[in-house]
Amino acid sequence: MDHVTPPPPVPQPESVPPQPEPDQSGTWPATPPALVLPHRVLKALLGAWALSACSTEETEAVEEHLTECAPCADEALRLRDAVGLLHTDGSLDLDPLLRTRVLDNCLSRRPAQIPVPDWAAPYDAETARLDALLRDIGSSEWHAPVRLKWFEGERMAHRKTTVAGVIGHLLTVDGLVSTALGLDDPLAGSAPGVPRRGPGPVLAPTARTEAYWSAARLPPTRAVREPWREQSHSLIRTVSFAGRGVSDLSVSYGDFALPLQDALVDRAFECWVHGGDIARAVDYPYETPSAAHLNRMIDLAARMLPAALAGRRRAGLAGPARDLVTAGSPGRSLHLEVEGLGGGNWYIALDSPAAVGSPDHTVAQVALDGAEFCELLAGHVPPVETAAGQRGDREAIEDVLHAAASLSRL
Secondary structure, rough: OOOOOOOOOOOOOOOOOOOOOOOOOOOOOOOOOOOOOOOHHHHHHHHHHHOOOOOHHHHHHHEEEEEEEOOHHHHHHHHHHHHHHHOOOOOOOOOEEEEEHHHHHHHOOOOOOOOOOHHHHHHHHHHHHHHHHHHHHHOOOOEEEEEEEEEOOOEEEEEEEEEEHHHHHHHHHHHHHHHHHOOOOOOOOOOOOOOOOOOOOOHHHHHHHHHHHHOOOOOOOHHHHHHHHHHHHHHHHHHHHHHHHHHHOOOOOOEEEEHHHHHHHHHHHHHHHHHHHHHHHOOOOOOOOOOHHHHHHHHHHHHHHHHHHHHHHHHHOOOOOOOOOOOOHHHHHHHHEOOOOOEEEEEOOOOOOOEEEEEEEEEEEEEEHHHHHHOOOOOOOOHHHHOOOEEHHHHHHHHHHHHHHHHHOO
């Protein structure tokens, strides 16, 4: 057989690696064996694999391992899902229902070991709702004008501030509850007459707010949100861990005092009212509290009405007592019927705060909607404009409606 010169090798492009050639016996070299790695190394490579950062051999080894190891396969799936969240073309805004779903899921697995007391639940809910509103507004809206309204004596009072100013007001008045619990006073060292450490004079809510606004060198900004938010969280944590006896702890408001359980309901009511003030200023939807929480707020106001009525009588702003009775005995009463959400029936003692309201001693009745009654309690409408169903003693009706409005304050 003639000798045949083999053809020259075909040139390969520079970008293509040289191809294997058969040896002198005409056989092709065997394929390199697959990379064999221990389980701990393969598990450590899962993160790099999810990011597509493994070499070809490592990728093949990991993917072969995932077909045999269920725990690593689950972890790899979670890591791949997490990588999808790293894309910057999606919205970073959290689902507003995320917190609810997470809490529901957690509580379905294991109930809370330290639950929030029932009487603190309205404050917990209202601060959370207001915080959600504040989270959604823009930087410029913190300086939106807000007109605060309340009833003072025989007239409506007004005060202009901003959204940030309202939160500063809530921060300082909530500080009355903080100091009663031994927590920090937000006014400490920053307002005249309030020491940096230790107990100081108990200023009434209006005086505390004025001191806070006056002490600031610049108008409040959105920076006030964080201390207000942290203070509300501290209050909830403290009362939740404190146990049953703390509910009767006295909280001084300067010229009167409330048990802690009533003080937190009062703070919940004011938080809701001022949340509505802010919402109107920034054109934001804001709903009323739940029926159970609203009922607690109305009940507190109804229990405070006899003392408020007695205070107006001492100031010459209400009619004289007509039928004084011994403490704890039933006396002349007004039947307060609140309709709708959170409503109910209450009997208000008319002649002495120590008397007991009684259906059998009713001399007048007032019926009005729950939302309308709360507007009256907040001082947003004057008593003479309250569209209420009225029957019986006209003087008693007028005195109670004015006493309800007098519960409002800055």
